[in-house]
Amino acid sequence: MENNTRPNKAEEMFLNLAYNRFYDLYEEIMEDSFWDKDSYYRFTKINSMFTVYAELLNYEPLKHVIKIIELKRPPMESNIAKELFKFIRNTMAHFPFFDSWNEVYVNKEIINWYKKGMMIDKFLISYEGKEEVKYRFWHSKKKSMTYLSIKFPTSYTAGENIYLKDILNEKEGIEFASILMKKVLDTQVIENS
Template sequence: MNNTIRPNKAELEFLQIAFNRFYNLYEEVIEESFWDNTPYYRFSKINNVFSVYAEILQYEPIKLVIKTIKRQRPPMEAEIASDLFKLIRNIMSHFPFFDSWEEVNVTQNLINWDKEGKSIDKFFTKYAGASEIKYRMWDAKNKKMTYLNIKFPNTYNQSSIIYLRDILSEKEGVLFSIALMKNVLDTKVSPL
């Protein structure tokens, strides 16, 4: 039996900073006025949200939440909440060449410039040609339904140019993403 108390001191320090940062970014991004900012400003904040969330995904209890989602929620929701969101973070982190969501694109050569088989390459190899996923989400604050499609590239080969905007739209896609991220993280929030 493992007698490790979770969170331990180091985890608690990390979780306090990471969760506070995520929820602060979340509150900013869900405001309608956020979308009036410049594309570069929005992209910077969106990049931060995906980066913070990807780091939190390393926490073992959050990994267990993802496993639970895989068993209990609709097909592909766990993969979106983990694999897709990590992919987005990895693209923005490893290819910091862009100033807006609309510009972000990668090719197989760019992805594998150093070595084949890393996480981005594995994702596109696994999901290229997968069926589009359709979601709808209710925005209680603005009392409206938003419809969204997550589209995987049809092909992943030497001639493919993959735009992030074609996988997930900026506004609706990001709002959906942070809502799903928040649902995952809310399962582990407790008073500190």
């Protein structure tokens, strides 16, 4: 009889490494002093956080969490927690030519240089012209509310550069992304008393 208990031994090893790394990055990014660091330092940490999160989304129970978010949370939250964050991760991973968040861009030609219809291309085709999504989040340490907008490209045509900073600004956008990612990942954490 096969043991289907989750997590299995391999998953547990992976999850321990990934969760520890994610929470370390989260804690650092949420500190005010993080934003005083140079842009390259910030970019490497942000890139790592999106990479770890995207890898964790391969864990089957987290796929179910995304489906629950789709059913029970405000419209677009599951799309942002999965598709937008994977788009950002894939953009940084497949086009590692930049040293800061504000420099990162893609365009239709670069995205499709090798093959059309891959994840980044599909995302931009799907979200081209979609209305911006407005969010707010509470900073418990600062006792303040932050407001932000996620803006999808108005067009995805040849010759037009699409910057990550125009979709999600660096400081508030990354803090928001960090909080949403953490909420998704926290669903699989058993707290010890």
